[in-house]
Amino acid sequence: MSDAAGALREPWPNLQLQRQGVGLGMWMFLASEVLFFAALFCGYAVYRSFNAEAFRIASAHTEIVYGSINTVLLLTSSLTMTVALRAATVQLRGLTLFCLAATAALGAAFLVCKGLEYHEDLKQHLFPGPHFPLSPPATQMFWGFYWIMTGIHAVHLTGGILVVLLVFTLFKRRTVPVQGSTMEGVAIYWHFVDSVWLVLYPLLYLAGRP
């Protein structure tokens, strides 16, 4: 692994410790992110427990087809991300680059789907406001959560895609030799964004099915 030393940064004495450090740091950031989303979920849980019927009515209007496709896309992207990290660890350059590209592409496909879904929602005026088609009023609250939750998730995913592309470029241009330390953090982050979606999916899409 001597050629991998180009990825070593201050103040780390060696790559193995650096990778551990980056992983640990990212997990700590994720613990922070968990609390970020926990606040959102807590709000959802409180309101749902007092407006169960309204939330059921409201979530029956989400686009389950788009939601389900997106779930599959993200699960698959997690697969390619895992393989990318493991390939990078054993310095399989070709496979790493392929899997990184696939991950970014799946992420982008998710965003496209999300965009189409938003378009569909807006066509039905499902944005809280004076012309909101559903009643009782608490349905607006559900849709408030819908827009905030999916919006924040999409922002996280966009950030993820950008970082994946950055790592891809670094590897592709050989600025940094292919190895796991550089992308350890990215991989963990990507899986986290996926996990968040796994919670959003039942909360937003499945809650209102018959």
Added chain:
Amino acid sequence: MTDVTLPFAPPLDAGGGSYLDEGHTILSWLTTTDHKRIAILYALSITLFFFIGGVAIGLVRLELISPTGLFLTSDEYNRLFTIHGIIMVWFFLVPSIPATMGNFILPMMIGAPDVAFPRLNLLSWYLYVGGAAFTVYVLLSGGVDTGWTFYPPFSSDYSHSNVIAAAAGVFVVGFSSIATGVNFLATIHMLRCPGMTWFRLPLFAWSMYVVSMVMVLATPVLAMSLLLISAERYFGLPIFDPRAGGDPLLFQHLFWFYSHPAVYIMILPAMGVVSEVFACFARRRVFGYGFMVFSLMTIGVVGFMVWGHHMFVAGQSPLANLVFSFLSFIVAVPSAIKVFNWTATLYRGHIGFEAPMIYALGFLGLFTIGGLTGLFLASVPIDIATTDSYFVVAHFHTIMVGGTVSAFMAGIHYWWPKVTGKLYNEFWAQFAAITMFLGFNVTFLPQFVMGWLGMPRRYHYYPDVFQIWHILSSGGAVILAVAYLMPLVYLTWSLFYGEKSPGNPWHATGLEWQTPSPPPKSNFLRPPRVNAEPYDYHDFGRAEETGDESRARPQGDAS
């Protein structure tokens, strides 16, 4: 960990230049990843904001001399106390000790060449600047009038001021403290030097560890609550809108889930600083080191479970009031233990009266008063009578200003020779420390009294029976302002004309003192190794019979 060698540590014969000589251009400072320089960037920015926040409250105190006001409209008054709160909490107190002394001292204390992620460290400062830019914009565009607590529905639907920009500033600066927290946690976990075991960590390092944990876990919840407020205000998404079935109390729950632990973010580092100062200037081991560590941890964790005592009259359920009241009493126990331990540290010491020690004693006294009045507010019936009154204002200022700022000043003076290599004027420093303590008490003791008598907070016009107390308080604020300006002058003076400091002017034992002052860029001249317990000022269980300072042995070996 023990076999790690640090390739970035310089060879033995390296020396000469300190971190200050690594570049003299502005650009070299703005692009630095050296934790010591970032600490100085932070120190300059928070000092600036401290004085902006100070001017805001100076105007408020001046206005309050008369029960019917002197020169402000009610809207202007509301904006001034709001901006004072926002700036002092998020742009001064939260980053104060961690981002300056934590950044500078922590890696040296544990024998690390730098923090774990130096570039993230620089990013955190830029995030701070970004958040600060929003806040300055708010200030210039007419201010915000919600109070620093941003309660809906006032902030979401009724306020006519720039709420979103203010929330954005706090949101961004929140990520700066998360970045700092992650960095410190990873540093303490991964980069301790050989021999620096967990229970050899100085208490300041422990306090940085706990405070980082609190920052990392609490701040995101604030970010989310402000995001929800902004979404409601900007897009009309009815999250806290009672007309759609929303509950404004949910915001308060989320807000205080952060903002109560935020009080510990402010006070825990202060506890760390004064532990160092007490040990050094009493020439004693900190009494009950193990208990001190565990009480830090307990405060950090239990501090997350007490937020509801801010909501006793808010419409929370009586059962919740009872539970939060109970937990609030519990969290006071470790704080009390710390007060007793600091006091006991003085026993059989060789106590000196240098400026850092006077500041630390000021901290001890004010923290005791602040903590004890906290017990009043944890008792539901008294809290019902005094919440949202000046009693609460005085209570949290005693902790946050009396406690944290005193400890901040203690730390600044203690580590000033380390950071700058210069000695400040001892007489003026002692004078400023005593003035600060007196000024503080004159400012806030009247507020305790009038709060208990029934003076509500955030009042522009007030019943004239409280005028005498307000005048006293404003007079104290003048003394306090002078006391805050004095260090600015004599510390700046010392930079240019101060006597050159020896490497370890206090004969302290911490690892950070076993290297030249100011330290070289890589912190140590050769890889440090720790071979003793912290605060090794005397033999175990025994004080020195003589006051011979040279007998203090360094904790480590790195010079």
Added chain:
Amino acid sequence: MSQNETRGRQRNSALTWRLWRGPGLTWLALLALFAVSLGSAYAPLGVGNLEINLFIAAIMIALLVTFLMDLKNARTIVRVVAAAGLFWTILMFALVFNDYLSRTY
């Protein structure tokens, strides 16, 4: 030389297969759970639908975290950090609901 290359390629493809196998199995399990979750949402179970879906989501996240995020092989401190996120979330829910569920209005 070419023999060496072939051997290298064979080794590489064997390695590649090994790299895909573990995560691939996890992926299949996740897809299966996703299908169960989607299907059960349409089953007329009465009140428990969301609860079941959330439970399945929890299993999926556990799988993802254990195998794809490799918490299985992580150091203790990493597990502690992951658990801390969960613990503090529970803390928040417990104390917030302590208020809401005991309100009488």
Added chain:
Amino acid sequence: MNISQFTTEASDYAVKVDHLFYLESIISGLVVLLVSGLIIVFFALYYRGSSTPRGEVPERKSHEIEIGWTVATLFSFLFLFWWAASDQLTALAPPKQALEIHVVAKQWMWRFQHPSGAREIDELHVPAHTNVRLAMTSQDVIHDLYLPALRLKQDILPDRYTYEWFNATKTGIFHFTCAEFCGTDHSIMAGSLVIMTPEDYARWTAAQPEGDDLAHQGKALFHSLGCSGCHTPGSSVHAPDLHGVYGHVVHLSDGSTRVADEAYLRDCMLLPDTTRVAGFPPIMPNFTGAVDEGQIFELVAYIKSLSADQDAGAQE
């Protein structure tokens, strides 16, 4: 203005709160004395250069000291908690019989409605030696009715009822004010609390210009808004009969149950979809915007009076 308008202990509860305050003040004072005393003694003995001998401190002893004061602090805090909580718990239970006064807060004024129909703004007349219960709501942001002489404070939230109750023992004119920041004129959203003898209160009530009591005003509204068209026992429209509803459990169409209290009745008018009683068609119109908070109080008072009549009838 006189400071006694704030500090007078105008109820037994206020006296209790003050006792607790004094107790904690004494304990705090002792702790401050202890800590500062120790510091002074240590400084006097062990200042640098003093010749006081510094002998050994055995480790075990310091351990015992440590545990000792931890336990002592814990128990004294638990004692304080017990004292405070028992005060809180006894003050919690609202009285069965109370004079009910409705409070509507808005930026930046107070409106009070007495059961007799009397209304007042920024001034609250209450009888002494009588249980008084304030049912409060806000029309805009969060306010807080702070009654310093009674040591009481309670936030007032929009679209929700919160309550405050007291039994005053002293007559006089006291101050009340808003204690939750509510915007520009927060600091002048105040008024006076007039505690009078029950006889004076009766006289004051009688002298108020409003002839009808709250329930009768509600009855008039009940007819003018068309409520009576459906909610009358003989009506052809299938709607719940409101006699005897108040205070009883109702089963809702979504399977849940609620007690028909003020908050429920209010929701019925403003959120009819979520409060529909099981077995009735969803035909109740939404009265949001058609009635203000004061009118809702009148309607609720009327519906309560229907139950009171029936309870009285049952007892006969």
